[in-house]
Amino acid sequence: xxxxxxxxxxxxxxxxxxxxxxxxxxxxxxxxxxxxxxxxxxxxxxxxxxxxxxxxxxxxxxxxxxxxxxxxxx
Amino acid sequence: xxxxxxxxxxxxxxxxxxxxxxxxxxxxxxxxxxxxxxxxxxxxxxxxxxxxxxxxxxxxxxxxxxxxxxxxxxxxxxxxxxxxxxxxxxxxxxxxxxxxxxxxxxxxxxxxxxxxxxxxxxxxxxxxxxxxxxxxxxxxxxxxxxxxxxxxxxxxxxxxxxxxxxxxxxxxxxxxxxxxxxxxxxxxxxxxxxxxxxxxxxxxxxxxxxxxxxxxxxxxxxxxxxxxxxxxxxxxxxxxxxxxxxxxxxxxxxxxxxxxxxxxxxxxxxxxxxxxxxxxxxxxxxxxxxxxxxxxxxxxxxxxxxxxxxxxxxxxxxxxxxxxxxxxxxxxxxxxxxxxxxxxxxxxxxxxxxxxxxxxxxxxxxxxxxxxxxxxxxxxxxxxxxxxxxxxxxxxxxxxxxxxxxxxxxxxxxxxxxxxxxxxxxxxxxxxxxxxxxxxxxxxxxxxxxxxxxxxxxxxxxxxxxxxxxxxxxxxxxxxxxxxxxxxxxxxxxxxxxxxxxxxxxxxxxxxxxxxxxxxxxxxxxxxxxxxxxxxxxxxxxxxxxxxxxxxxxxxxxxxxxxxxxxxxxxxxxxxxxxxxxxxxxxxxxxxxxxxxxxxxxxxxxxxxxxxxxxxxxxxxxxxxxxxxxxxxxxxxxxxxxxxxxxxxxxxxxxxxxxxxxxxxxxxxxxxxxxxxxxxx
Numbered sequence: 001x002x003x004x005x006x007x008x009x010x011x012x013x014x015x016x017x018x019x020x021x022x023x024x025x026x027x028x029x030x031x032x033x034x035x036x037x038x039x040x041x042x043x044x045x046x047x048x049x050x051x052x053x054x055x056x057x058x059x060x061x062x063x064x065x066x067x068x069x070x071x072x073x074x
Numbered sequence: 075x076x077x078x079x080x081x082x083x084x085x086x087x088x089x090x091x092x093x094x095x096x097x098x099x100x101x102x103x104x105x106x107x108x109x110x111x112x113x114x115x116x117x118x119x120x121x122x123x124x125x126x127x128x129x130x131x132x133x134x135x136x137x138x139x140x141x142x143x144x145x146x147x148x149x150x151x152x153x154x155x156x157x158x159x160x161x162x163x164x165x166x167x168x169x170x171x172x173x174x175x176x177x178x179x180x181x182x183x184x185x186x187x188x189x190x191x192x193x194x195x196x197x198x199x200x201x202x203x204x205x206x207x208x209x210x211x212x213x214x215x216x217x218x219x220x221x222x223x224x225x226x227x228x229x230x231x232x233x234x235x236x237x238x239x240x241x242x243x244x245x246x247x248x249x250x251x252x253x254x255x256x257x258x259x260x261x262x263x264x265x266x267x268x269x270x271x272x273x274x275x276x277x278x279x280x281x282x283x284x285x286x287x288x289x290x291x292x293x294x295x296x297x298x299x300x301x302x303x304x305x306x307x308x309x310x311x312x313x314x315x316x317x318x319x320x321x322x323x324x325x326x327x328x329x330x331x332x333x334x335x336x337x338x339x340x341x342x343x344x345x346x347x348x349x350x351x352x353x354x355x356x357x358x359x360x361x362x363x364x365x366x367x368x369x370x371x372x373x374x375x376x377x378x379x380x381x382x383x384x385x386x387x388x389x390x391x392x393x394x395x396x397x398x399x400x401x402x403x404x405x406x407x408x409x410x411x412x413x414x415x416x417x418x419x420x421x422x423x424x425x426x427x428x429x430x431x432x433x434x435x436x437x438x439x440x441x442x443x444x445x446x447x448x449x450x451x452x453x454x455x456x457x458x459x460x461x462x463x464x465x466x467x468x469x470x471x472x473x474x475x476x477x478x479x480x481x482x483x484x485x486x487x488x489x490x491x492x493x494x495x496x497x498x499x500x501x502x503x504x505x506x507x508x509x510x511x512x513x514x515x516x517x518x519x520x521x522x523x524x525x526x527x528x529x530x531x532x533x534x535x536x537x538x539x540x541x542x543x544x545x546x547x548x549x550x551x552x553x554x555x556x557x558x559x560x561x562x563x564x565x566x567x568x569x570x571x572x573x574x575x576x577x578x579x580x581x582x583x584x585x586x587x588x589x590x591x592x593x594x595x596x597x598x599x600x601x602x603x604x605x606x607x608x609x610x611x612x613x614x615x616x617x618x619x620x621x622x623x624x625x626x627x628x629x630x631x632x633x634x635x636x637x638x639x640x641x642x643x644x645x646x647x648x649x650x651x652x653x654x655x656x657x658x659x660x661x662x663x664x665x666x667x668x669x670x671x672x673x674x675x676x677x678x679x680x681x682x683x684x685x686x687x688x689x690x691x692x693x694x695x696x697x698x699x700x701x702x703x704x705x706x707x708x709x710x711x712x713x714x715x716x717x718x719x720x721x722x723x724x725x726x727x728x729x730x731x732x733x734x735x736x737x738x739x740x741x742x743x744x745x746x747x748x749x750x751x752x753x754x755x
Contacts, residue, residue, distance in 0.1 A: 022288075022323065024568045029329035030138035031570065032173050035322055036330055045366045048466040049475065049569060056170035060462045062474055062569030 002073075004041070004066035005050060011041045013071040020068040028069075031059055038074065079121060079130035083236065084153055086181070087165035088174055089136035090455075090574035092193040096165055096223035097133045098583045100233075107590065116493070117149075124233045132159070138173070140180035141289050148291040154186045161187050161236055165223065168192040168203050171343070175336045176329075179250065182214065183283060185276045189239075190218040191232055206343045213339055224580050252331050255319050259312040260286060266308055270301050285309050287328060356455075356575040363456070369463040380447040381543070382536045384440060385524075391439035399432030422611060430607020430666045438592055440524070441517045445486055445591045446584065453579030453587075457482070461571050471554035474569035477507045481550070484514030485543070486591060488713045491516075492720060505726070506557055508717055512709035512734060513550035515543050518661035522704045525665050529685040530694040538698070542705050549706060549737060607663065610656060610670050629671065643703060643739065644696030644746040654703070660710045695754045699746035707738035 001016055015037045018025050025034075032054040033039060042058055043051040049060045061069075087093040097105075101120025118133035134150045142148040154162060164181060166174040181188050190210065195203040203220045211218040219235055221228040252260065263282040267273065273281070284292040286309060296302050313324050320327050363372055403424045410420045451457050457479055465475030477498055484491030491511045495504045515523075523542060527535045613629035620626040625634065625648065632655065633648030640646055640654075653667040672687040692700065708714075714727040721727075 018326075020568070022325070024570075025323070026141070026325040026329075027138075027568070027570060029325050030141075030176065031572070032176070032333065034329040034333070035326045037333070043360075043364070048366070049462055051364075051462070051573065055172040056167075057173060058573040060458075060465070060475075060569070060571050060573055062465060062469075065568045065570065 001070045004052070004061070004069045004071065005044065005063060007041045007044065007071075007073065009041055009044055012038060012074045013041065014038050014074050015069060015071045017070040018068065019070070020065065024065070031057075033059070033069070039071075079128045081127060081129045081161075081236075082132065082157065082159045083129060084132045084134050084150075084159040084162045085165065086134040086150055086162055086177070087136060088138055088167065088170075088177060090572060091136075091165045091167040091174065092223040093136060093165045094133065095580055095583055096163075096191065096193065096221070096229065097131060098580070098586050099223055099226060099229050100131050102582075103586060103589070105586065124230070125237065127237065129233070137177070139177055140184060141284070141287050142291045148294075151184060151291055154181075154184060159187070161189055163189050163191050163232065163236075165191050165193050168195045168199070168206075168220070171206075172333070172336050172340060175339065176332055178214070179332050179335065182216070183250065184280055188216045189232070189236060190214075190216060191221045191223075192218060193221055193223045195220055195222070202344050209342055209344075210339070213342060224582075250331075250335060252328075255316060256286075256327065256331065259316055262312060263305075263309060266301075266305060270299070286312060287324060359576055360459070360573070363459055364462060369459075370467075373460060373463055376451075377543075378536075378540055380444070381540055384443045384447065385536055385539075388439035388443050392436050395436045395439070396432070399428060399435070403428050403432075418615075421615065422608070425670060426608050426611030427604065429669055430610070430663070431604055435596070436521075438596065440520055441486070442588055442592050444517060444520075445588050448482070448486055449584050449587045450579060451482075453583060455574045455576045458571055458573050461569075462573065465569055471506075471551050472558035473503060473506055473554065476569060476571055477503060480507050481511060481514050484511045484516060486517050488512050488514065488516045488709055489716050492713065492716045495720065505721065506554060508720060508726070509557055509730065509733075510550040510554050512713060512730065513546045513553070513706060515546045515705050516661065516709075518710070519704055521662065521665045523701055525668070525684070526688070526692075526697045526701050529688050530692065530697045542701055545702065545741075546705050549741065553733070553737065607666055607670070610652075610663070610667050613652075614670055639739075640703075642747065643742040644699040645692065645703075647691040649691065650700060654707065657704065658708055658710065660712070661704070664704065695746060695749045698749070699742045702745050703738050703742040705738075706734060706741055708734050 004013070007013055015033065015035055018028065018033075018035060028034065033052075037054070040053040041050065042053050047063070049062050050066045051058055051060050053059075085093055085097055097118065097120065101122055104122065105118060105120040107116060107118050116135070120131045120133075122129050122131065132153065134153060137147065137150060140151055142151060153159065162181060164174075164178055166178070178188070178190065190207075192203055192207055200220065207218040207220050217235060217239055219232055221232055223229070251257070260279075260282050263285055264278050267281060268278060281292055281295070285296070285305070296305060299305075316327060317323060322330070362368060406428065407420055407424050410423070451460070460482070461475035461478055463475070464478040468475050468478055477495070480491045480494040480498075482491075483494050488511050491514060492508050495507045495511075498504045498507060520539075523539045524535075527538045531538045610629065613632070614627050616628050617626075624630055629652045630648055633650075633652040636655070637646050637648045637651040640651060649668060649671045652671060653664045656667045657664040668688070669684055672684055688697070708731050714730065717727045717730060718724055
């Protein structure tokens with residue numbers, strides 16, 4: 001299990017654990033990013049936010065936030 | 075006589091699904107923007123007549139979900155539950171059904187009278203979309219229609235469907251199964267509430283569900299009840315119980331259940347052909363504009379281009395308006411003289427009123443064109459990328475990329491800029507963004523730059539003005555750092571932003587948006603500015619008998635009293651002091667005040683003679699120092715009023731007066747004295 005910033009562009013990830021505040025967690029789940037969801041990394045430069053594809057939309061996530069989201073590569 | 079609307083329709087949906095486009099197509103220019111009572115959320119309403127029925131349309135704020143965690147988010151459910159709209163139209167992005175349907179499910183849970191409008195259907199997919207609409211309609215037991223929000227024809231279809239079905243639009247008969255465990259806990263809550271309160275089944279379902287989810291609005295509903303404490307404890311026990319079973323918190327459980335249901339729905343739908351040109355194009359553009367090396371330079375080039383184009387395009391229009399007011403003044407002077415009106419009255423009308431208002435209206439083209447570009451950036455989808463690009467930098471001053479958008483809006487006007495901080499999630503983020511917003515040079519300060527650069531730097535007008543904007547941004551960043559260090563130590567809220575596919579904005583939407591902004595400016599010019607033009611005129615003409623705008627006039631006296639403060643900054647002349655003093659009320663009047671004080675509002679000589687007069691009192695260096703001061707000093711009354719409203723305390727606007735004055739004086743001092751040392755004059 002790695003955090004989101006450790007994955008590369010093109011990786012498909014099954015989310016396993018989101019360790020952040022309740023409010024942020026439910027914001028994410030409204031967007032479709034919840035424990036058990038499958039997402040794809042679209043862009044991950046070594047700095048700045050990372051971009052993931054959740055369903056059909058692209059969501060930019062702050063780097064700090066992405067570090068709190070863990071998952072496994074499928 | 076004004077008749078009441080027969081029907082009320084609420085528009086809802088996720089952000090970036092074309093909801094505003096639908097609203098604009100439906101209502102056209104008949105819109106009214108206000109606030110939701112008691113809240114700081116913008117409320118947009120419009121009216122239309124369709125088949126002789128008057129229909130009120132309410133544009134509900136874009137959201138991803140109905141569960142409310144803050145007061146602001148209760149707007150949609152409040153509206154549905156309290157105002158009993160005849161129908162709620164949920165606009166859905168047909169290309170992103172899964173996420174959009176999440177909200178649909180919540181709307182069904184709420185028992186909203188729902189119609190779904192499938193929007194953003196690609197031309198090649200219309201057939202599939204109509205089949206899917208039919209299937210969805212059957213599965214969810216609600217009307218579903220395919221629309222193109224930009225086309226009148228399809229909004230007519232939508233309204234037609236509403237009128238035909240209005241009696242049949244009731245709750246969907248859909249029953250969601252949450253699984254035995256969740257259902258069990260829900261039943262316990264239901265049992266408790268129904269033992270205390272007499273509610274309909276629908277209400278009971280909704281309240282229990284929302285209590286379990288920790289919904290703000292429902293919490294507020296029961297907080298005053300005598301059984302609140304007992305119920306709250308029971309709900310907590312339920313939540314903990316579920317947490318033990320699932321090893322997940324309640325929001326994740328509910329998300330899993332709802333998305334699971336959506337997954338089931340999707341299996342029934344016809345799969346779209348996934349090869350698509352628009353996505354490829356978005357990908358290509360993103361590869362360039364979000365490139366780690368190219369992103370920021372490109373953005374700066376775009377901003378520079380916007381400012382250059384704004385000046386080039388607006389100049390002919392400004393000249394035209396200027397000439398019109400000039401001839402109007404001349405015509406009035408001569409005809410009033412013929413009528414035997416006193417010189418005094420003529421001066422009031424021509425110098426005070428026409429001069430003042432004309433001096434403001436002249437800048438309508440510049441504001442209109444600047445907003446044209448800002449709206450283009452926003453509606454095309456680029457603004458979200460800007461937030462992404464700037465996140466890293468913004469992080470350094472303790473803000474995230476999203477806070478950049480209110481700051482950019484500040485370039486148009488700090489008032490909407492400060493209001494746009496509402497999109498930020500934490501109070502600390504909002505406060506910091508509000509405090510540095512006034513350093514984003516607003517459109518009303520632009521006239522001062524245009525006048526002064528025209529007089530002293532005509533060859534490099536665009537560059538000099540660009541340098542002022544950059545200076546404002548730099549100061550904002552520095553102060554942001556200082557505030558963060560000493561005032562607001564907490565970390566910022568999480569950065570999550572959707573990057574919608576690029577699309578060409580609709581002309582209609584752009585025009586409506588620009589008109590809103592320009593009208594805001596004009597209506598202020600019409601009232602505030604007119605009033606102040608007259609006050610300036612009075613101060614410049616009294617005591618009776620003094621030469622207009624001379625040192626002996628009231629304005630001259632006040633100006634002389636305070637001008638020594640500005641002497642070290644290079645503009646110790648009393649006219650500048652007076653202009654700055656009036657600039658506190660509204661930045662728009664600074665130029666007008668100069669006009670009045672130098673007595674150059676009369677016909678044919680408008681700007682050139684003002685420039686000549688300025689040349690006597692300013693050098694290029696002191697002119698630049700003056701512009702720097704105007705850029706940084708106390709924002710206008712309207713901004714302070716908005717800050718008061720948004721922060722809900724007088725502390726912050728007063729603090730704003732304090733630090734902006736100090737910063738402006740210091741920076742102008744450094745510019746002027748430093749400039750002299752290097753040898754500028």
